[in-house]
Amino acid sequence: MASAPPLSELQGWLAAVWTTREGVDAALKSPAGEKARRWISELRPPSARDRLAVYSDAYFLRLLESLGSEFPAVKRALGEDNFRKLIADYLSRHHSDSPNLSDLGSKLAEFSAAHALSKRFPYLGDLCRLEWEVLSALYTDRLPPLDPAVFSRLSPADWEKAALVFDPTLSLLEVSWPVDRLWAQRSSPAKAARCVWRTPRPGKLAVWRDDEWVRVESLEQEAFLTLESLMRGTSLPAACAASGAEADELKSWFAAWAKEGLIKGLR
Amino acid sequence: MQKRAVSGVGLGLRSVHYDHVLSRRPAVPWFEVISENFMGPRGGSGGRPLEVLAKVRREYPVALHGVSLSIGSTDPLDFDYLKKLESLASVIEPWIVTDHLCWTGAHGKNLHDLLPLPYTEEAARHVAGRIEKVQDAIGRSIAIENVSSYLSYKHDEMAEWEFIARIVKTTGCGVLLDVNNIHVSAINHGFDGEEYLAGIPVAAVRQMHLAGYSEENGFLIDTHDHPVSDPVWKLYAAAVRRFGAVPTLIEWDEHIPSFARLQKEAAKAKEVQDGVCAAAV
Incomplete structure (x- = not known):
C-alpha cells in the first residue's frame, strides 16, 4: 500500500470531490476523486462511494437552503x-x-x-x-x-x-x-x-x-x-x-x- | 451580567423561540447558541441577532457553540473569524466556548460541513497546535466536540477516542461529548459506544449533547430532527455514570418542535442524570 497522503493533500482531494457539481460519481472519475477514494475505509458497508456521497449531497443542499433563507x-x-x-x-x-x-x-x-x-x-x-x-x-x-x-x-x-x-x-x-x-x-x-x-x-x-x-x-x-x-x-x-x-x-x-x-x- | 455556576439540561436557542423565551422567561438552566449566527457577514456586526442574544443573556447563562472554527483544516487559521469570536465572547460572557473536532473546508473552499479527520499522529499534532493558537487568540479555553461521521480512513492510526484523549493531554482543552454522535458513528463504523466513553478522560468532559438522528438502510445520519432515541438514552446513562451530571444540551435544529416539547425532552435528560446520580450514592 502506498504511504498515507499528507493531510493537506487528502483534504484538497475530498473538497474537490464534495463540491463537484455533477455529483459524486462524476467526481470519483477525476484524478482527485480516484486518489480520495483510495483512502476511504471499506471494512464494512456501505461502500466508499456511498459514504462520500453523504457529504456530496449534503454540501449542495445545505448551501441551497441557506441561500433560500437569505x-x-x-x-x-x-x-x-x-x-x-x-x-x-x-x-x-x-x-x-x-x-x-x-x-x-x-x-x-x-x-x-x-x-x-x-x-x-x-x-x-x-x-x-x-x-x-x-x-x-x-x-x-x-x-x-x-x-x-x-x-x-x-x-x-x-x-x-x-x-x-x-x-x-x-x-x-x-x-x-x-x-x-x-x-x-x-x-x-x-x-x-x-x-x-x-x-x-x-x-x-x-x-x-x-x-x-x-x-x-x-x-x-x-x-x-x-x-x-x-x-x-x-x-x-x-x-x-x-x-x-x-x-x-x-x-x-x-x-x-x-x-x-x-x-x-x-x- | 451575573456569572452563575451552570448545571442541568439546557436547550439550543433557535430564532423560532426568541419571542417565547423573551416574553415568558421559561425555566431553563441555560441556552446554547450557534456563535456564527451572531457575527454577521464580512464588514458587518452582530446587529439584530446580537441584540436579541444580549437580552437573553441578561436572564440566562449562554454557551457559545461554533461550527466554523475548522480546527482540523490545513488552511491557515482565520484570525478575522477568531477576532469576531473573541469579541462576541467578551460581550456575551459565555460559560463555555465550544466547536467541533473536524475540518469544514480546505484549499480556500469552505464546505460548511463537519468533515471527519483521519486519526493519525500528523493530524493530532496539527489539531493540537491549532487549538493552542485558538485558545491564545481568544484568551480562553475551548472544548471540542466529537462529530458524527459517515466515513473513516484506511490510514487511521488510532481510534477516535484515543485521538481526542491525545489532543486533550497536549492542549488541556475540554471535551464536549456528543452522545448522539458517538452512537451514530458507532453504528456507521462498527465500534462500541461504551468503549468510546471509557477512552475519554473524565476530567476533560465539560458538556454533553443529546439529539436525534435519521436512519437510511441501517446507516445513521445526524439530522437533529427527531427526539433522542432509546439507544442514545442508554448510552447517555452510561456517560453520566462515568462523567457525572455535566451540563447537557438538547439539540433540535430541523422540524423544530414547540418549546414545551423541547422542555419535555430536557426533563427526560434530567431524569436520567438524577436517576444515575441517586443510584451512585
Whole structure:
C-alpha cells in the first residue's frame, strides 16, 4: 500500500470531490476523486462511494437552503426549480471562502443580473440586491436614539455647517423594477408570486432596521436625492437648498426620518 | 451580567423561540447558541441577532457553540473569524466556548460541513497546535466536540477516542461529548459506544449533547430532527455514570418542535442524570 497522503493533500482531494457539481460519481472519475477514494475505509458497508456521497449531497443542499433563507423573495419569485438552477450555477462560479455562511450570497446580485434567468425574470438582479441590503441591515448595529437636545444646543453659525448623522443600517437603493412589492410578499404562498412585468418601473428605496426588523420603503425622487446628499455629509442648509422642495415638504420628510429613527445625531 | 455556576439540561436557542423565551422567561438552566449566527457577514456586526442574544443573556447563562472554527483544516487559521469570536465572547460572557473536532473546508473552499479527520499522529499534532493558537487568540479555553461521521480512513492510526484523549493531554482543552454522535458513528463504523466513553478522560468532559438522528438502510445520519432515541438514552446513562451530571444540551435544529416539547425532552435528560446520580450514592 502506498504511504498515507499528507493531510493537506487528502483534504484538497475530498473538497474537490464534495463540491463537484455533477455529483459524486462524476467526481470519483477525476484524478482527485480516484486518489480520495483510495483512502476511504471499506471494512464494512456501505461502500466508499456511498459514504462520500453523504457529504456530496449534503454540501449542495445545505448551501441551497441557506441561500433560500437569505433570499426568500428571490426563491419565491423564481420558484423552487429555477432557484435551484440559479444557485447551482452560482456555486459553480463562487464557492464559499468564508467561515460565515452569511457571506455566501455577497455576489449573487451581480451574478444573477447576468444570468440567463434574468431574461425571463428581468427584476432578478434588483431583487437579489434588495435582499442583500436587507441582510446587511439585519447584521449592522444601530446607533442609540437621537437626543433632540442636540438641535437646541446649536448656534446659528453651527447650523450653517451642520450635517446629519444617519443610522448605519440605512442604505438607499435605485432599482429598475418595483421589487419592494415582491419583497413584501416574500412569506405569502408562492402561487401568487408569478409576476410578469414587461417594462421597467424605476424606483428609489430606503432599507433600514427598526426595533423589530428590517424595513423597506419606497421614496419619492426628491426625498431620495435629498437623503442621499445628506448621507454623503452635505450640510443641512446646502442639502435643503439643493432639494428645491417647499419648506412644508422638507419638514414632513425630516419629521418622518426622525420618527423612523433614521436620524441619529448632528455632526 | 451575573456569572452563575451552570448545571442541568439546557436547550439550543433557535430564532423560532426568541419571542417565547423573551416574553415568558421559561425555566431553563441555560441556552446554547450557534456563535456564527451572531457575527454577521464580512464588514458587518452582530446587529439584530446580537441584540436579541444580549437580552437573553441578561436572564440566562449562554454557551457559545461554533461550527466554523475548522480546527482540523490545513488552511491557515482565520484570525478575522477568531477576532469576531473573541469579541462576541467578551460581550456575551459565555460559560463555555465550544466547536467541533473536524475540518469544514480546505484549499480556500469552505464546505460548511463537519468533515471527519483521519486519526493519525500528523493530524493530532496539527489539531493540537491549532487549538493552542485558538485558545491564545481568544484568551480562553475551548472544548471540542466529537462529530458524527459517515466515513473513516484506511490510514487511521488510532481510534477516535484515543485521538481526542491525545489532543486533550497536549492542549488541556475540554471535551464536549456528543452522545448522539458517538452512537451514530458507532453504528456507521462498527465500534462500541461504551468503549468510546471509557477512552475519554473524565476530567476533560465539560458538556454533553443529546439529539436525534435519521436512519437510511441501517446507516445513521445526524439530522437533529427527531427526539433522542432509546439507544442514545442508554448510552447517555452510561456517560453520566462515568462523567457525572455535566451540563447537557438538547439539540433540535430541523422540524423544530414547540418549546414545551423541547422542555419535555430536557426533563427526560434530567431524569436520567438524577436517576444515575441517586443510584451512585
